[in-house]
């Protein structure tokens with residue numbers, strides 16, 4: 001009897017420690033609507049600062065030279081190449097000239113071999129060019145003899161690039177685990193074209209676009225109310241249409257439409273209002289790019305799993321509820337975000353999936369239901385914070401362009417005076433499209449921040465494979481402008 005009571009006492013002490021760590025995590029990750037609104041304001045302020053001067057903000061607010069988006073009247077066959085994270089895609093579209101009539105669309109996806117992510121630019125681009133060449137040969141086999149016209153390609157390259165025209169730009173820095181030193185500062189299109197020549201492929205890179213801009217283009221192709229695009233996948237970023245005269249750092253910018261897509265590189269956003277924990281600080285300092293991509297490290301698919309791993313490791317070090325400390329818990333990035341989603345969304349009464357992942361991935365076996373529930377709770381806290389911060393970022397953009405129902409950052413009108421226009425934000429990326437709980441939390445936060453009256457006019461439209469297809473659409477769109485002269 002005594003012994004049982006003593007075990008119960010130990011048990012209670014142990015759980016008290018666990019509960020303390022959990023509570024600390026929950027408090028550290030709190031995102032009440034008041035705090036989210038501060039993040040919204042900070043985002044809008046930083047956008048202004050990044051547009052005002054070069055280096056004026058952690059937000060680079062990069063010019064894209066895309067001042068004309070697809071209208072739906074584009075015709076012809078175009079290729080695209082989408083390089084930007086875990087997968088690399090090549091695709092071909094045939095356009096029939098009427099909105100929503102992409103006649104055919106073929107996509108081939110390939111994971112980027114890990115060793116190429118840290119090799120040389122020549123190795124990387126030779127791999128890309130040869131994949132592209134095989135794809136073209138496969139696509140064109142059995143069709144008409146090869147066209148007289150050189151094939152045109154939109155190159156979607158989703159890393160920070162300083163562009164000087166539609167098709168030229170140099171890589172500023174790598175993100176998302178890439179590190180090919182010889183490429184930083186180089187003209188990206190030149191490297192691709194040199195590799196295409198080496199592989200004997202007759203193709204011209206018509207333009208260089210960021211994935212957000214591709215997503216914006218596909219969004220606009222389908223829906224003329226599209227004003228911004230957001231990616232939430234391995235990394236996270238956003239772009240939107242800005243008035244050319246608001247891009248103060250580039251005086252006298254000539255555009256045909258009076259607008260230009262601006263690539264925010266919002267992954268690098270930072271504000272003291274962001275809820276940061278010791279886990280974030282450690283993740284950042286142990287990353288290859290400390291003090292960089294702070295927003296991305298709290299939000300995107302590359303990192304969420306590792307935040308969860310760090311929390312489980314900490315609990316495991318402080319108590320034995322996960323059994324003896326598993327050595328696997330110390331391996332960075334061993335727990336990937338799709339597994340976090342699988343644990344979070346496990347609806348079996350015994351949490352079988354959670355047990356399986358803890359065992360197979362983290363080397364933690366035989367834990368009670370109570371402990372499995374704790375693991376789910378950790379996933380929930382980390383994902384909820386990420387999704388709500390992403391929502392605040394989106395509202396920040398809406399605020400900057402006066403679509404948050406408040407009449408713009410300088411307007412003094414009250415919400416009720418402003419007639420809200422339908423506003424579409426194109427969105428893509430595996431974290432958003434494949435993780436239902438993430439999506440739910442993001443939508444919930446949008447409603448809370450904007451209020452339902454305004455939120456009902458804001459549409460988040462998924463544009464599947466938009467980053468790549470949009471690149472091809474832009475190639476088509478600009479090609480028809482050039483042909484018209």
Ligand code: ADP
Nearest residue numbers: 085086087233234301338341429430431434435
């Ligand atoms: P990329 O960002 O590499 O271009 P995607 O947009 O397809 O590619 O996003 C892939 C990323 O999305 C993965 O790295 C992963 O972090 C996340 N992801 C994919 N599937 C899921 C899932 N089921 N649940 C949660 N996250 C996912």
Ligand code: MG
Nearest residue numbers: 084211233467
């Ligand atoms: Mg992508």
